Amino acid sequence: MLRLVTLAVLACLASSASISPWLARQARTHTHDTLRVVVHLSQQTDLTLESSLPANSKGHRVVNALKHTAHQTQAPFLRWAQSQADITDITPFWISNSIALTLPPHRLHDLAARPELSAVFSG
Secondary structure, eight states: OHHHHHHHHHHHHHTSOEEOHHHHHHHHHOTTSOEEEEEEESOOOOOTTGGGSOHHHHHHHHHHHHHHHHHHHHHHHHHHHHTOTTOEEEEEETTTTEEEEEEOGGGHHHHHTOTTEEEEEEO
16 A cells, blocks of 8 residues: 555655755745746657758648647646636736636646646746
8 A cells, every 4th residue: 555655655755746945945935925937848849850851842831730739738737727716817828828817826847737838937
């Protein structure tokens, strides 16, 4: 039983996004303010196939691939974030598969626990 609990805890820790140290300090010291953050989604676009294309078709294919990945991976997170009353100013970015948003400091660790995120930085 202990082994099962240990594995569950490790799985939760593995799926947590890293919070930049500076942002973590800001959250601890500015408890009555809001924080502007940028979250990076774990899944990124694999552009290895596009790198071998001729230059005249590469740009269009890269843009389409980046937009497709962002659309597919951001949708569940955006639905969740938009349903949270205290998360505002949500702005998605397809080129980096990241999303900027504003939230109260006490929500920072809830945000970082989202499984689709890899990192949370100051925005």
